[in-house]
Amino acid sequence: MDKLKERWGIESNWALLAIFIVFAINGSFAAWVAKPVTDFMGLNPDKISPFIYWPLRILLIFPIYQLTLPIVGWLFGQFKFFWAFEKKFLSRVGLGFLFKTED
Secondary structure, eight states: OHHHHHHHTOOOHHHHHHHHHHHHHHHHHHHHHHHHHHHHTTOOTTTSOHHHHHHHHHHHHHHHHHHHHHHHHHHTTOHHHHHHHHHHHHHHTTOGGGGOOOO
């Protein structure tokens, strides 16, 4: 745990626990939100093949997760950590241009 705290720049065990809780809650929340969104879009495993439905739903969970991660992190007092985490992650997947500022 000490290596993880050092890598993430976390000072206390409580902050580390809060970060773990945010990751867990946000993952469940993103999956929960994806269900009504897929229903709204008319995607239902009864109407289309599960081989199409589940990959589409998983692809939908990804942006929901990314959008809600800083929000849930803010609720637990860890916005600064999750905002930096989000920027780093999105730049690694090629979306870093979203955070570039003109000097």
